[in-house]
Every structure is written in C-alpha cells, then in structure tokens.
Amino acid sequence: MPQIRPLPASLQRTAIEELNEVPERLDADIAALRTWIEQQPHLRARRDDQFLVAFLRGCKFSLEKAKSKLERYYTLRTQFPDFYTIRDVDSERIHELLRLGVGLRLPRPLHDDGPRLIYVRPGCYAPDSFSFEEIMSVSHALSALSLEFDDYAIVHGWLLILDFSGYTPAHLMQMTPSALQKMSVFAEDAMPVRDKGRHMINTNAAFEVGFNMMRSILPAKQQGRISVHGSNLESLYPHIPQRYLPTHLGGEQGTIEELKQLMWATFQEQREYLRSEADYGVDDKLRPAGQRYDYNSIFGVDGSFRRLNFD
Template identity: 80%
Template sequence: MTPQIRPLSANLQRIAIEELNEVPERLDADIETLRTWLKQQPHLRARIDDQFLVAFLRGCKFSLEKAKSKLDKFYTLRTRYPDFYTIRDVDSQRLHELLRLGVGLRLPRPLHDDGPRIIYVRPGSYAADKYTFEEIMGVSHALSALSLQHDDYAVIYGCLLILDFSGYTAAHLLQFTPSIVKKMSVFAEEAMPIRDKGRHMINTNAVFERGFNLMHSLLPAKEQSRISVHGSNLESLYKHIPQKYLPTHLGGEQGTIEELKQQTWDIFTEQREYLRAEANYGVDETLRPAGQSCDYESIFGVDGSFRKLDFD
C-alpha cells in the first residue's frame, strides 16, 4: 500500500535515504507500526495521518523508539503548557495582532534552494509592555508545528535560524526567564522532530550580551555549539548564509518585511482549520500507564528572571 504523503523531489528523497535511513519500500509498514503504537496508548490523542507520522520518523532517522518518545513529549508539553506551545483560539483578535507583528518569519526559499528552511526571527520587534514572550512563543510553536505537515525542507534538512536583535531592550530581556529558556530547549531537543541547523545572532547590543552570557550557560553543549554571534557584521553572516538568501533589508532577495508578514498571514489563513483541530489532540494524564510520567515542573522550575542585571 502506498503511503498518503507528498512525493519528494529526487534530491530530497536521496537525502531521506542517505541521511535519515528511509527505506521507501518499507515506508508504509514503518508508518503503520507507529500508528498502531499510538492507538494502543490510552493517554494519547494524536494525529495519525501518514504525512504527520512520517515527519516524526524522518526527524528521528527512522528510530521507532525515538519517534514514540518525541510524539509523547510533543503532546505532553503542548497539553501541560498550552499557552506556550499552542494557539488556543485561532479567531482571537489578539492572536491576529501577534501574527501581523511578524516576530518569526519563514523565508520562502530554503538555503541553496534545496537545503534547510531559513527562519528570520526579530525578538525586539514587539512591544514588551503590550505582549508577553509566552504569547510570542505560543504563535511561534504553533507555526513551527505546521512545518511537520507542510514543509519537506524543514523536516528533511532542518531549520536554520537568523535572530535579528535590532530594537532589543531590557524590557524584552526581562521577559526571557531561565524557565522559558528551558521550555524552549527541552521542546526543541526532545519533542520536535525538526533538526536545528544553527542559530545566527545579528545586530546584537549590550542588553543582548548580558542576557546571552547567562542564557548560554543554561543550554546543553550541543545547542551551545550551534550558536554564532555576528554582532552587526553581516559579512560574517554571509559566510554561513549567502546574501541572496536573506530578506531584502539585509541585502538579500527573500522579500521585504511586509511581504514576509503577509506570507505568514496567508499561511495562517490557509491552515486555520488545521490549527483549530489541534485542540482535539493531547494527553490525558489520568490514563497514562504507571511509571511513564515526567516531572516537567521540576525541570522548568520557577526560577526568577534577569531582573538583577544592571542595564545602565
């Protein structure tokens, strides 16, 4: 039986086989094995369509046990902390305001036209006295989850982040607590089957530097090694990401901020019903088999903020 998934380009299929251990002749059986396991989990209400499940298999290099673990944590974290990992109300006017801010923007062309998806993030682009970082992350995580269903470049090659700290202030940093750093890190490493292909920080300032020095130490060594700080030196960035793959205002050919914002809004509009249906999925901890729970409260903690930093 042929899996109900998008056909890949010849190069994407080659990468899936060579780097992700995909065996096309076995794909339907692998998906069915994972689906059968999900149906046997009393506490899990998960999507079980072929396209969704193959994203987890590919992102876990076809390790069934790793895919099971990520699926469980994906839904556990989204259920336990819905405001941080999901969109609760797709019709909310406040949500629409957040989307139109364009804090995180997916660039239309992947790196080298056939590589990792590039995400351009602007952490200083929202009013910190009007919106919380948790709200920003809720939108970000929900849009990222769409990649599992709709973006083969992200699933097979991973995502490359450019974080532009223009306009970043002490007020933004004070929202970025150590607990939030852990929530972002744990979800990225343990729940999302999309590989982190690097994070490039540009237009950094003194506020960023002070927060980064503390935040960096909270990250696992693997994540630390993926971060590059370029300051305002775009020539340094171009060595990693050729100029034409950047947004227009950074000298590239990937569109203006307004054009990218509109593309994000269009994606949301097209996928509104998909996002609305996400409320149907999650975990019921009262039905979880004994001995399988994880104490995320102790992992994330309630451990203060960066308020003690001197921003003068």
C-alpha cells in the same frame, strides 16, 4: 502506498542517504508507529501518514526515538498549552501578533534545496503589550505547521537568523530561565526537526546580558549551534549567502511587509488545521503507571536556574 507528498528528487535522495528512509518499507514504518499510538490509552495524537512520517524522518527512522518525541511533544503541549499552542485561532490579539511578524519563514531554503530559513525579530514587538509566553505560543503553533507542510524543514532541518535590532532590556526581562528551559527542552526532546544553527545579528548590550544568561542554562550541544555576528554581516555570509536574506539585508527573499503577508496568508489557509490541534494531547489520568513526566520539576519557577542535561 502511504498518503504523503512525493519528495523532490534531491530531498528523496537526502532522506534515503541521511535519514535511513527505505521507500519500499515506508508503509510498514508508518503503520508500526500508528499501531503504537493506538495502544497508548492516554495519547491522542494525529495519525495521518504525513504527520507520522515527519516524526520518522526527523528521528532517522528510529521507531523508539519517534515514539519518545511524539510522547513528549503532546505531553508538553498539554501541560503548558499557553506556551506551546494557540488556544483561540480567532483571537484578535493573536492576529495582531501574527501581523507583527516576529518569526518569518523565508520562501527559499538555503541553497534552494537545503534547510528552511527562519528570520526571527525578537525586538520587533512591544514588551509592555505582549508577554514572551504569547510570542512563543504563536511561534510554536507556526512550527507545528512545518511538521505537516514543510518537507525542506523535515528533511534538512531549519536554520534561524535572529535579528536583535530594537531589542531592549524590557524584552530581556521577559526572558526568564523557565522560559528558556521550555524552549530548549521542546526543541531537543519533542520537535522532530533538526536544529541546523542559530545566527545572531545586530546584537547589542541587552542581548549580551541575555546571551550570557542563556549560556548558563543550555547544554553544550545547543550552545555549539549558536553563532554571534554582531553587526558584521560579512561573517554571516559563509554560512548563509547574502542573497538568501530578506531584502532590507541585501538579499532576495522579499521585504518584511511581503514576508508578513506571506505568513498571514499561510495562517489563514491553515486556520482550521490549527483549530483542530485542540483535539490532540494527553490525559495523564489514563497514562500507565511509571510513565509520568514531571516537567515542572525541570522548569522550576521563573527566576530559578536548573541546568539541563541531554544525551
């Protein structure tokens, strides 16, 4: 038997019906992915059953797709560690960022057994104090915890609510084309979690400028997942009923302070797991010839535009 958490009945049903999971074959599927990892001289990846089944479920049990995502997941994290990882989990600066609560995981998934809801506040930090790269390093580190510990995110994906209250031109100036491309490529090519949509609320003029820039970079598939509601939350409710929002938006998911405390508690509980992330990555010097990934040629330099294309 694989060493993984048993899924609640509703999630197990979805895994079978939508993700092509065959419980009787789970051991063999995990073993096949682990064997492939062991045969890659350059790849230092986690090999525990729970981590590997996250990639298999996120790739609908396509072994080849799971291999590709694992490869790119660790390649990107190794090539751009300041954007995708927390280098020092004991850093007071990182702790200060965590306590700000830029990205907050809501306790109840949509409809109680659907996608994980993530409430993001892009305007809640001081852009003269923190870089966008620092914001994203914390965001990606917390996302990595979902792969190991959040079955709702793995089976159903996640649904983002981005609240642009307090968003300023100074925040926008940090949002370079290169940063947007790094976010887009990682979400599409590396993370085995389905993006079920992004709902923008309380948008303003600074957001409009940034959104127009973002649309020029993102592929059509990702653009189609974005909905802009402005300050009209009534248009949000058909997608996310009000009770699934935080308290200050009229919902039942807790106050901002409660959500920040919950996230801090999660970080404290999983600090050693995040510390161990430094043990994993790729060594390009050991990578077989013809298998190199040159992401610098995709991302370019900050301030340049290159359109991304995905299948």
